[in-house]
Amino acid sequence: MIGLGFIFYTEAKKKGFWTKFYKIVPGLFVAYMVPAIFTTTGLIGPEWDTISRSGELEAHKTNIYYMSSRYLLPAALVLMTLSIDLKAVFNLGWRALVMFFTGTIGIVIGGPIAILLISIFSPETVGGAGFDAVWRGLSTLAGSWIGGGANQTAMLEIYQYNQKLYGGMVFVDIVVANLWMAILLIGIGKSKKINKWLNADTSSIEALKEKMSNFSESVKRNPSVTDMMIMAAIAFGTVSFAHLGSGYLSSFFKDVVAGISNDTTRNMFTFLGSSFFWMISIATLIAILLSFTKAKNYEGAGASKFGSVFIYILVASIGMKMDLTMILDNTGLIFIGLVWMAIHALLLILVAKLIKAPYFFLAVGSQANVGGAASAPIVASAFHPSLATVGVLLAVFGYAIGTLAAIICTILMQMAAPVG
Secondary structure, eight states: OHHHHHHHHHHTOOSSHHHHHHHHSOHHHHHHHHHHHHHHHTSSOSEEEEEOTTSOEEEEEOOHHHHIIIIIHHHHHHHHHTTOOHHHHHTTOHHHHHHHHHHHHHHHHHHHHHHHHHHHHOGGGGOOOGGGOHHHHHHHHHHHHHTOHHHHHHHHHHHOOOHHHHHHHHHHHHHHHHHHHHHHHHHHTTHHHHHHHHTOOOHHHHHHHHHHHHHHHHTOOOOOHHHHHHHHHHHHHHHHHHHHHHHHHHHHHHHHHHTOOSHHHHHHTGGGGOHHHHHHHHHHHHHHHHTTSGGGGGGGGTHHHHHHHHHHHHHHHHHHTOOGGGGGSSHHHHHHHHHHHHHHHHHHHHHHHHHTOOHHHHHHHHHHHHTGGGTHHHHHHHHOGGGHHHHHHHHHHHHHHHHHHHHHHHHHHHHHSOOO
16 A cells, blocks of 8 residues: 555655656556565565464465455446446447457467477477376366356366466466566556557547536535545445345256266356346446446545545556566466467457557456456456446456367467477
């Protein structure tokens, strides 16, 4: 929080070094990297060891990311969605879906192409036999980068990758996905130049932003303590219902999915047993319903601003998980991940250029795949708080197609991999 406070304090400076600095580097990116630097230097830690009274070594993990993703994220989505104009969101048009599916295709073809390229120079890096085969491990990355954690687990179950080696794949997932998110955040600060280069049509996005800004201005008021308490009640009351509903629904669907006899079909629908999936979905649905009531007027009291505070805390907690020295470990697998992500990025840029899609659609379409429901709203809200819902809707769609698309990717990777 001290780091975030310092960032906002310096970003508010009207002249001098910091003004020039933030013109080059977006504040959201700095909010992401400062905790990563703190973790790397050992000043803070996502986990730590202590000695118990009996003299035994005990491992502990911080709950900051869990708290942020499970409580502050859905609360932020509620506060940012209260004033949403759903019709205007749908008016964003077909380019948003095209860029999302382009991101999916980029992951599907990126894996096998990365294996083919790296096998030319280092076949042992992409080799392995039986359940140790690298393509089996990379299947879990495909699940994560198209859908999310539930899809990643499903791919581990389907292809039975060696559990002892699985930690290396999780490590690649964290490093590569976080590096890519950092690049996207840097791009947000240069989105006008990027859009000009893409010759992008930003009219629908600008229209939505202007409409939301005008509405916010029309209901603007100095928030009272009553306003703040009611907003907290709306936000965290919705979160509580989302947690309650997700518990019942995830348990119900786990049993339903477990009863499916066909292994492939069963694993395709594993995401329905994810409580996180249902929590985000329920919170977003309730928030959309509230946007048709007088609750939307709380935007005038700063609802989306409070939501933005929660989003920044989530960004910092994600950055806190990133130890920059990890990049130097297991460089072979990291290189596969980087080549894979580069193919995903290049395809997105090519299609964006062809259809004149704004950078917003490129960035959110990518994060709805690679980052999922935890990261897509962060990137979307960086353009405007009212756009966070777009990120969530696309990310939820990613959960639905994640396992099937990852299976297709894995079949292609198995064909591309050297015979072990």
